Amino acid sequence: MASRASATKPPGVWRQLLDNPYIFGLSAGLEANRLRDADKFASLGGFLFGYDQGVVSGVLEMQSFAAEFPRIYVDSRFKGWFVSTLLLAAWLGSLVNGPVADRFGRKGSMLAAVVVFTLGSALQAGAQTMAVLFGGRAVAGLAVGMLTMIVPMYMSEVSTAGIRGTLVVLQQLSITLGILVSYWLEYGTQYIGGVRCAPDIPYTGGTHDRPKFDPRHDVGSPGHRCPGQSQAAWRVPFALQIAPALILGIGMLFYPESPRYYLMRRQEDAALRALAQLRRAEHPDSPCLRDEYLAIKAEVLFDESIARERFPGKAGPSLYFAQYGSLVATKPAFRRLAVGCLIGFFQQFIGCNAMIYYSPIIFSQLGLSGGTTSLLATGVYGIVNTLSTLPALFLIDRVGRRPLLMCGATGTFISLVIVGAILGAYGNNLLHHRAAGWVGIAFVYIYDVNFSYSFAPIGWVLPSEIFNLGNRSKAMALTTSCTWMCNFIIGLVTPDMLESFGWGTYIFFAAFALLAFLFTWGFVPETKGKSLEDMDEIFGDAAARDEKQRLFTIAASLGLTAPMPTLDKIDVATADAREYA
Secondary structure, X not given: OHHHXXXXXXXXXXXXXXXXXXXXXXXXXXXXXXXXXXXXXXXXXXXXXXXXXXXXXXXXXXXXXXXXXXXXXXXXHHHHHHHHHHHHHHHHHXXXXXXXXXXXXXXXXXXXXXXXXHHHHHHHHHOOOHHHHHHHHHHHHHHHHHHHHHHHHHHHHHOOHHHHHHHHXXXXXXXXXXXXXXXXXXXXXXXXXXXXXXXXXXXOEEOOOOEEOOOOOOOOEOOEOOOOXXXXXXXXXXXXXXXXXXXXXXXHOOXXXXXXXXXXXXXXXXXXXXXHHHHOOOOOOOHXXXXXXXXXXXXXXXXXXXXXXXXXXXXXXXHHHHHHHHHHOXXXXXXXXXXXHHHHHHHHHOOHHHHHHHHHXXXXXXXXXXXXXXXXXXXXXXXXXXXXXXXXXXXXXXXXXXXXXXXXXXXXXXXXXXXXXXXXXXXXXXXXXXXXXXXXXXXXXXHHHHXXXXXXXXXXXXXXXXXXXXXXXHHHHHHHHHHHHHHHHHHHHHHXXXXXXXXXXXXXXXXXXXXXXXXXXHHOOOOOOOOHHHHHHHHOOOHHHXXXXXXHHHHHHOOOOOXXXXXXXXXXXXXXXXXXX
16 A cells, blocks of 8 residues: 555645645635535635734724724824734634633634634724723634634644645735735725715824824814714724624534544544545545544544653643643753744744734835825735735745745845835935835835745744654644734834834834844754654754654554655645645
8 A cells, every 4th residue: 555655646736725625715715616616615714814914004094993092093002002902812812722622623613713703803893982992802812813723723634744835825825815805995995984084174183294183183073073984984894804704604514523633532433524524535434535544543642642651640731731841841842942933033023013014104104195095005015915925835845944034034124224214314304205205115015025925934834844743733832822922012012113213113123134034044944855853853852753653653553554644754745835836
């Protein structure tokens, strides 16, 4: 059986995606009804995350929202908390959802997240008070964190080895698509009732050259503060995110549970039925499923064997915390965790989400006057963001991770320095130096291009490749939570920095881009074409060889003769990505 498997070239990534419509729908956010009558809904975990990231930027610039919640509009610290409340709750959601997924299943966890997200979105859309608005942000954030943890887990457990890496890039594309849709949707909804809150009342804020709306004065009577722009301009974008959440929830009712979860619960017949449904096999006893089923079972038994040996006598919460403690118990383990967490740290601290959350404010600083023009430039930013992710499909396995990260860090550093220098040189006089302002705007887009092909996807891919089998799931949970915490910090402090430091904000992010280059050059290993043993050698560990032998022994005891997908080269998951592209 092994020789036959090795003699036959596996189908390419695109063919495997078509043959696995459940997975394709879950990751890509694309309609699948044209793809061999696959599911008619796209799983939108990544899309929801991206939409919720992008929707807040336009809402912050809408005058009807400012009239309803003036403190958020005029107080930069309050604005930061409005954005970051969701991110802090998402950090918590990503941490607590692991035990929930193990107890109630991957499907159950995802459905719970959909319910929570729907509630949070409804609270935001219908908020009449600050407390309800912030509460809605927190509730929705909890669900977003749960989804960003459980959707990749579900995809990795139900997909075939040949498409897992490509799914990571597709997930990133789905996130950028959500951002893009939210940007352009808000560009349209801002016209509901007109773009001005009170068209007949002149602006009293800003300067003489650049008057600005002040929600404390430039409004109508107390009972009719905004005779112009309707509150629907900002309530509709918040409400519309309920639709993809409901589609995800309803669609998941027809999706199978993860076979791995069933095996963890000792439900072998259910695991076989789920695997048969995923692979569209005619019968659970089909011979074509045997090797894959045994490989999954071997991995589950391997995890249990590792837990018994390393943490004897522990179960439940004590086992859970002991497993996390093992990530820093030895120097090699700590080095792996540090690299994984710092990649997520630099992904955020070179300013990516500062641009996403506050792009209308940034474009306004660069001389684009009027909320409509800033939202239009923000919509273009969303297009650039989406298209710039595509090169990762071509390059990640041709060029490697390190070169892309170093090129991306260099490009973002140069772009941020130029934008900061333009603002430092011209400041509030950009209205009289239009050419300089347009150069700054161009380099904001160039920054986005460099980030989107490098740190955006690789920040998620690389951490999954450096950890050994026994620690991978817990280590990934920690690196993800680290990314969320950094995201929260950036979302919180950026409005204050833009207001207080101005051009210095971009130099701040540029400094971290330079540090990201030096960190990548000095400490980040190249994982392209590397095995788990190669990673052990790099980090001075010997765990992978022992774990590999243990897994082989377990697989042999089950009668498995085909190669174990887990033990192939690390980037076998993305080896055919260029064919997909």
